[in-house]
Amino acid sequence: MSWRIIVISKRAKLDLQLGHMVVRSDDITTKIILSEISTLLIESTAVSLTTSLIAELAKRKIKVIFCDEKRNPSSELVNYYGSHDTSNKIRKQIVWKKNTKEAVWTEIVSEKIRKQKELLEILRKEESKLLSSYLEEIEWGDKTNREGHAAKVYFNSLFGMNFTRTEDNYINAALNYGYSIILSAFTREIAANGYLTQLGIFHDNMFNQFNLASDFMEPFRILVDKKVLKMNLAEFEHNEKMQLVDILNQEIQIDGKVQYVNNAIKIYCKSVLEALNEDDSSLIRFYKLEL
Numbered sequence: 001m002s003w004r005i006i007v008i009s010k011r012a013k014l015d016l017q018l019g020h021m022v023v024r025s026d027d028i029t030t031k032i033i034l035s036e037i038s039t040l041l042i043e044s045t046a047v048s049l050t051t052s053l054i055a056e057l058a059k060r061k062i063k064v065i066f067c068d069e070k071r072n073p074s075s076e077l078v079n080y081y082g083s084h085d086t087s088n089k090i091r092k093q094i095v096w097k098k099n100t101k102e103a104v105w106t107e108i109v110s111e112k113i114r115k116q117k118e119l120l121e122i123l124r125k126e127e128s129k130l131l132s133s134y135l136e137e138i139e140w141g142d143k144t145n146r147e148g149h150a151a152k153v154y155f156n157s158l159f160g161m162n163f164t165r166t167e168d169n170y171i172n173a174a175l176n177y178g179y180s181i182i183l184s185a186f187t188r189e190i191a192a193n194g195y196l197t198q199l200g201i202f203h204d205n206m207f208n209q210f211n212l213a214s215d216f217m218e219p220f221r222i223l224v225d226k227k228v229l230k231m232n233l234a235e236f237e238h239n240e241k242m243q244l245v246d247i248l249n250q251e252i253q254i255d256g257k258v259q260y261v262n263n264a265i266k267i268y269c270k271s272v273l274e275a276l277n278e279d280d281s282s283l284i285r286f287y288k289l290e291l
Helices: 051-059 086-094 098-122 128-137 146-159 170-192 211-216 218-231 238-249 261-278
Strands: 004-008 012-017 020-024 029-033 037-042 047-049 063-067 073-077 251-254 257-260
Touching (some): 004 238, 037 170, 037 238, 047 051, 063 170, 073 170, 098 128, 098 146, 098 218, 098 261, 146 218, 170 211, 170 218, 170 261, 211 218, 211 261, 218 238, 218 261, 238 261, 251 261, 257 261
Parallel strands (some): 004 037, 037 063
Antiparallel strands (some): 012 020, 020 029, 063 073, 251 257
């Protein structure tokens, strides 16, 4: 099972050689077994890759994330064909029932608020009680937008009453970076299972290539929030970014077992897709915030 997250942060040339990724930099050459890699993060724009390596990375469904000149994730490699029966799965995806999608979305958004509430409880924040009331008030498909109300209370409780998600500061930069890493992991799993990331069950932005991943990832945002809160940011540079990338190697419990977040995302994604295909939202397997 692939598990390593490889980050290339300085000038290098990446090539393929006998099942290994060869990384040639100015001072050293390193070989990494491809079967061990789950995610490749190209943080520097001074990195070149051979097409043979790109093709092999895609074949092995290794998530590749490219960063811009500010070292923030800007794009990623997504396979055309993630599964041998992709066409059949896309046919099913297109005709998922509206009621089924709404039922699954209700479960996902409820779990997101529940995880937010649990984090505030761990931190002994009084606002957790308000989130409990929002959780009880959720209607089918969250038509009254309890998610939005909960988010405002939640972020103000975590980062202060003057905090907003639109500000240009270290906290928001870290949150956005962490969310993009989680989103990429979900995009990989959805594509690997043979489904289109563009067709969401709730998110429906014509300019968003990852609507379905945006839907699925919602309960996992709390892992990023928790990490950013602990970091107590005075700056947001390479070391801080690597701490957020390492969230994928964090251990959490799902389906009665302790798993790395990367593996938990796989288990969770498959359960949500099964719920959508079987018209049964009870099949969804959520993780536990605390071991």
